Amino acid sequence: MNRWPIPDAMRQALNAARAAGAQGEVPIGAVVVRGGEIIAVAANQTREPPDPTGHAEIRALRMAAERLGQERLTDCDLHVTLEPCAMCAGAISHARIARLYYAAPDPKGGAVEHGARVFEQEQCLHAPEVYSGMGEAEAAELLRGFFRERR
Numbered sequence: 530m531n532r533w534p535i536p537d538a539m540r541q542a543l544n545a546a547r548a549a550g551a552q553g554e555v556p557i558g559a560v561v562v563r564g565g566e567i568i569a570v571a572a573n574q575t576r577e578p579p580d581p582t583g584h585a586e587i588r589a590l591r592m593a594a595e596r597l598g599q600e601r602l603t604d605c606d607l608h609v610t611l612e613p614c615a616m617c618a619g620a621i622s623h624a625r626i627a628r629l630y631y632a633a634p635d636p637k638g639g640a641v642e643h644g645a646r647v648f649e650q651e652q653c654l655h656a657p658e659v660y661s662g663m664g665e666a667e668a669a670e671l672l673r674g675f676f677r678e679r680r
Contacts, residue, residue, distance in 0.1 A: 535664045538562045538608040539632060543664055545572040545585065546610045546671055552577075556671045559585035559609040561593035561602065561626075568605070569593040585609060586617035590624050601625045610668040612639030612661070618647035622655045629657045632668035 535543075538560045545558030549572035561569040571588035575581060586609050594600050606628040607621060612635040621629060631641070640647045641659060648656035 535667075536608070536630075538567060538606070539610075539630060539664045541567060541570055542585075542608045542610050543632070543667055543671070545570050546668065549573045549585070550671060550675045556675050557585045557609065557611045559589035559607060561589050561605050561607055563593075563597070563602075563605045568596050582616065584614065584617050586613050587620055590620055590626075594624070603627060606630065607657075608663075610664065611635050611672065612641050612643065614638050615640035615645045615647055618645070621657060622647065622653050625655050626657045628660065630660045630663055632662070632664035633672065634661060634665075 542558035542560045546556040549558065550556030554573040554576055557573045559571050560567055569589045569592035571585050571592060573583060573585045574588060575583040586607065589607065593602055593605060601624060603625045605626055607626045608630045610632045612631050613621060618640045634642060636643045647653055
């Protein structure tokens, strides 16, 4: 059950996740929003081309930085379908994202409210506001279905 209404940005992240799953990628999508405008939409793309950093969040942050012509995205929000891992949480911090919205928790690989809890570390230079649960049921089902088909 979703705890929050699903905003358009998260809907687009879910659509990007579906598209990634159809390509054999783990179905995770991310969207960067600035002032209500969607400025970047990305999905996981680690397999083709092979890129271990091709997570949806990293790709969306790169697209947004390029589009805005700056490395700091201080007035931007990030919507992602799964709790970010440590690599992505670090990139979110370095980008100075204002607010992070994620759909499904990731007790195994997440690093926001699970695992390393990157934003709570003394060494973390910037911690965004964090909101979880928007689209949780849909995002979790996408992931379960994807892995169920591969077993």
